[in-house]
Amino acid sequence: MKFENSLKYAQSLDAQDVLSKYRSEFNFPKVNGKQVIYFTGNSLGLQPKRAVEYVNEVMKDWAELAVEGHFYADKPWWDYHERFSEPLSKIVGAKPIEVTVMNTLTVNLHLLMATFYRPTVKKFKILCEEKAFPSDQYLIQTQVKFHGLDPKETIVEVKRRPGEHNFRTEDILSKIEEVGDELALVLIGGLNYYTGQVLDMKNITKKAHDYQAYVGWDLAHAAGNIELKLHEWGADFAAWCSYKYMNSGPGNASGCFIHEKHHNNKDLVRLGGWWGHNKERRFLMEPEYEPIAGAHGWQISNLPILSLAPYLASVEMFEEVGMEKLIAKRDLITSYLEFILKEIASEVGGDFEIITPENPKERASQLSVLLHGEGRALFDYLMKEGVIVDWREPNVIRLAPVPFYTSFEDMYHFGQILKKYLQK
Template identity: 50%
Template structure:
């Protein structure tokens, strides 16, 4: 499509957008001038679905009326509440129902999975991860490596871009995997790098890891609800994700887990056991001897977090109602492409503003990271004053994430206008000094 940098063109795209009505299903914050803000922080915290409050209130009502019997009585049936999330979660990440479960929080789930799937032995002990991964992943891997008696500096191999580049090339990742070969125990990357917005080729990375005998897993915090995933078909071993970013399930929301079906009947796998992961048919016999549930459910520790899961269920329903990830991805590619266009039209030279997220839509989700070489913080604050809510990352990156469920093309046009206004002020500044 040939884009135009005009408000009429943006509104025309909005009028043609089959997902335009979903914006009204969310609460949008207000800008200083009283208009709806341009909210582009869905990669940090998604907006509140209007259905969220009623979903939680329904569980408060069940608690009020039924107390402990709410575990067994309609409409709540808390005993099986987590199971109501399974089908939608499986669709979300391209999995079979037995391969997914919703539980805990992201880093807790990452640790639980690493206990099972990072099993160093002999020469095969090294871990490959992206350099500059989100700190939670770095800390989790450091501690897991130490649990096995290794030193992180000797064990964790970090992938870094080529000199002068900001993102990783798939062939370089594959080559590093091949070079490590029999020393490599685990490949663990983010599905999308939080800082650059680069989306990795998970299928290719999984194939390369398996070819040398390594286990392959992913932290999908920035990929779930953002990319069209096919974890089962890609043969990924394990993955986990949060639900409070692109899945709009509330701050500190619950987390999802994927464990490939080939591990469904593997009670021998080491794991940290909990009562809720025990065979449900005999769970209430309260006997010794852990016997895991088949599939991902066997990694559960405790019973469902009802209130966070109530929000998540309401949010997942919106994804399905919108047509699933295929529909969201179609709009996302167009919306992010339009953002790239208006930023390029804003008049800032490359030595001032550089988009470090890949230009190839296949290598990015709905985030562009702007590396601002001069007065980046001033630009961030300039946009905020004009009702454009972006995300600042030290030392000089502004992240913008137009989310297809609630962002509009007019939102994106307003961002371009904000950056263009700052560009004009920057150009005029020397003459005024």
């Protein structure tokens, strides 16, 4: 498609956008009395207006029914989480029985590692990416120490090549081969938070399985953003947060995937709790733990219904639209943003570099811009002008246009604000 850097052209793209009506379903902050241009849905998604209704419904049931809300609310609390399995399975490419919601992301990764990281004398190493998101680094380090092992001898990092910003698939596959039969687990972010690179999860999973290693994916930046086929790829487990592209609210509940091939394996250790026990016999208060069949059997505690309510509101929006339409707009609007950035640079100059892969198959709703000549001053300027972006040290600005609520006109106006700064 031949793009144009003009307001009229941007508005014409919005007029053709089948998702444009959803923009009015979100609450936007304001700066200087004007609605912001919001580029940080990869950190915290905007609030869906219907989320307020869902939370208020729970509050009303709590006030009027109290404990009886567990069974007699319009959406009974005791099985509230079961409403997520079907729609979330479509978002992550799984069977409904393979998906559950519980806890928060890093807590769930710890719990899943309790099952899938069982090191032996010969098979104990964990493969992860260089400079993974800090939570992933910390959880892997502490899990290794929990097992009495030395992180320096146990954790193997895949590194970028000198002078390159992104990982090469062949380097990841080669590292798996190098570690070989000592490899116990691969745990990597499926979409790199810093550069926005989407990894080849299918082939990485397959290669690790060739060495009988388990494979888990941190999908914090991938769920609700890219096409996932977790069941088909054969991933052993995955977890994701819900507050980025799925707009469920700050620090909200995490989703989990456990492949059905593990559901009936009684040799797998798991950390149990009342809510993971056989649902039909839960209130018999039996002494022996009998986990529910499927992903729900990894749950531990009674679910936080007030947290799940806004998540359910958002998930139902995904169900209405479908990932195919979201991905189609994602690709178009991200390409248009890339065009705008390059046009402004050619018009007035600007010493910056897009470090996100150019190939649309290797990226999603994010462009990471490396600022060679500007730095923090540009970030501060954009924020004061009502362009909400994300700063990452040492000098990267992340821009994430989200299909549900970002418009093509936003892209144009952002370009004009950037141009004004560079002209100064």
